[in-house]
Amino acid sequence: MTKELGPNLIGQVPLQDLDRLAAQIPHGAKIAVPPDYSGVAMALTRAMIRRSLRDLHVVCVPISGLQVDMLAGAGCIGTVETSAITLGEYGTAHRFQAALRAKQFRMMDATCPAVHAAIQAAGKGLPFMPLRGxxxxxxxxxxxxxxxxxNPFEKHNDPIVLLPAIKPDFAVFHAPFADRNGNVFIGRRRELVAMAHASxxxxVTVEEIRDVDLLASEESAAGTLTAAYIGGIAEVPRGAWPLKLWDIYEYDEAHLKLYGEMARTAEGFARYCDEFVHDRKAAE
Amino acid sequence: MTALPFSRQELLITTIARLLQGCRLVATGASSPIPGAGALLARAQSGGHMRVNVLGSVRNDFLCDGGVELFDLAGQGRLDAFFLGGGQIDGEANINLVGAGGVYPQTDVRWPGSFGSGYLYYLVPRVILFREEHSRRVLVPKVDFISSAGPKNDGTYRPGGPIGLLTNLCWFAFDRDKRRFRLESVHPGHSVEEVRDHTGFDFDCPASVAATAAPDADILTLLRTRIAREIAETYPRFVAQVFPDLAAAGD
Known part of the structure; x- marks a missing residue:
């Protein structure tokens, strides 16, 4: 880690511990999160649950799984905007479904490209985006x-849907590393760039901070989210656990299976949280 | 009944590969091992003319412009074929991936959600509806929630839509003009009566219905070796279950 840039900054970006990063998110915030395979900030999600955040508006770009299931089970959510919530092979998203049935949050069902398009609209500073279908x-x-x-450009009748821009307060995700200036390596996960531009x-949580400059070469700059969009970074090894991070580490199958079983009931989920969310030694 | 020389899944995979002939670009979505294997088989048979994008794969995913690129490809008209399923599918080819019973959004049963269906169904010319379970709870007279609508021929922009519906029992072709399914072929070992008994919507049925073509030995060999290895990268559990010999051989 770079020392000469000051204790709490990398470049101009605040370098914070996990709880300070979570503390930037107020009750009622609108947050954009990526799908399970793209780099989900799970350690930060547990920190958010420890803070007992309420009434979050979670925009899934374009779907989510474990993260929303846990936030829903912990009562943190006021609105879910998504194209799907699925734990995939690890079974049904029981906490999400129970909270939905109990009307604990507002449900905004979408389709994947609609979320992408509305996020892109905000990234361009536009009020809306049209979408086919x-x-x-x-x-x-x-x-x-x-x-x-x-469609005003067509002579014959051509109805088309307009989607208002989605402008989140925060994009929240986990990536492999940031450089000494707070630029974040996102590889080909361009949805993270779109989310950051819109928010x-x-x-951001990262596996590590490296003493390099991502913008120094075309090769690395092409896979970089520039620091100007970043409001805070925390260094959190295995910060996506128990989900995967790209090809860097895989899903923790045994743990996800355990979660799938425990989260079937509210009581089981509470026990899971006691062990893996509130007791940080067990989780991190 | 004598045992068939191929499994239920192998028949579905080879049928899908046949339905994809002539495509230049095919993609598969979430939780789609059989469509993925079918697409990779079609690619192997295409003589280098087909590209396939398997969601969740590294080796068979050529997209590099984020999650939106697949949808942009479809919008541009470059994506020839895709697969959609449904918790419910009705006789006008409306599909429901959201939930059944109750009052939305508090449905009695909740499924994951619509994914990309509300868009891709309208734009991809060769959508194959694929649902293994063939039952009256899935194939219903009218879906409880329309995640994506069947073609209505109402003049709205609609280059895409279903070519048919493949299940464990049969292949229904979709007649876009009549907005109805027509029973095209019944899988070996099953009957028209069985299809009727387990289908909740009306469909057209010719006097004589063909049997779904069985795969020949060469195709089965290709499927059980190269294609099984290719799809195992994304769906190892599926391969362990359906191609246990390959899994046992340590491939």
Whole structure:
């Protein structure tokens, strides 16, 4: 880690511990999160649960799994905006489903490219983005924030859906490393760039901070999210655990299986949290 | 009944490969081992003319512009074929990936969600509806929630849509003009009566229905070696279950 840049900064980006990073997120914040395979900030998610955050608006870009299931089970969520919630091979998202049935949050069902397009609209500073498809669906019927207009560039009738821009307060994700200036390596995970551009700030956990300059070569710069978008970084080895991080480490199958079993009931989930969320030694 | 020289999954995979003939670009979505294997088999048979993108793969995923690129490809008209399923599918090819019973969003049963269906179904010309379970709870008269609508021929922009529905029992072709399924072939070992008994929607049924073509020995060998190895990268559990010999050989 770079020492000469000051104790709490890398470049101009605050370098914080996990709890300080989580403390930047207030109740009611709108956060954008990536899918399970793209680098989910799970350690930060546990820190958010420890802070008993409430009424979060979680925008899944474009889907989520374990992260939303845990936040829902812990009562942190006010709105879920997503195209799917799935634990994949590890079974049903029981805590998400129970909270939905109990009307504990507002559900905004979408389709994947609609989330991407609305995030891209915010990234361009546009009020909305048109999207093909969706006509005749109950998705459209249940989204009063989506509108249908006639394509003004077409002579014959051509209805098309308009999606308002999604402008999150924070993009929240985990990546392999940041450089000495707070630039974050995101490889080909361009959805992380789109999320960061759309959001007021990005809160990022990384496996490590390296004493390199990602912008020094075209090769590394092409896979970089530039520090200007970053509101805070924490160095958290295995910060995506028990999910995978790209090809760097795999899903912890045994643990996900355990979670799938324990999270079947509210009581089991509470025991899981006691052991793996509130007792940090067990988790990190 | 004598045992068939191929498994249920092998028939589905080889049928899918046949349905994909002539495509230049095919993609598969989440939790899709059989479509993935079918697409990789079609690619192997295409003489280098087909690209395949398997979601969740590293070796068979050529996209590098983020999660949106697959959808952009479809919007551009470059994606020839894709697969969609459904917790419910009805006779007008509406599909439901959200939930059943109750009042949305508090449905009695909740499924993961619509994924990319609300868009891809409208834009990909050769959508293959694929659902292994062939039952009246899945193939319903009318879906409880429309994640994505069947083609309506109402003049709206709709280059894409279903070519048919493949299940454990049969292949239904979708007649876009009539907005109905037509029973095209019944899988070996099954009957038209069985299809009727387990289908909750009306469909057209010719007087004589062919049997779904069985794979020949060469195709089965290709599938059990090269294709099984290729799909194992993304779906190791599926391969261990369906191609145990390959798994046992340490491949």
């Amino acid at each position: 969706l006509l005749g669906t109950d998705l459209l019927k249940n989204r009063p924030d989506w509108q249908v207009i006639d 007021t700030a990005s809160l």
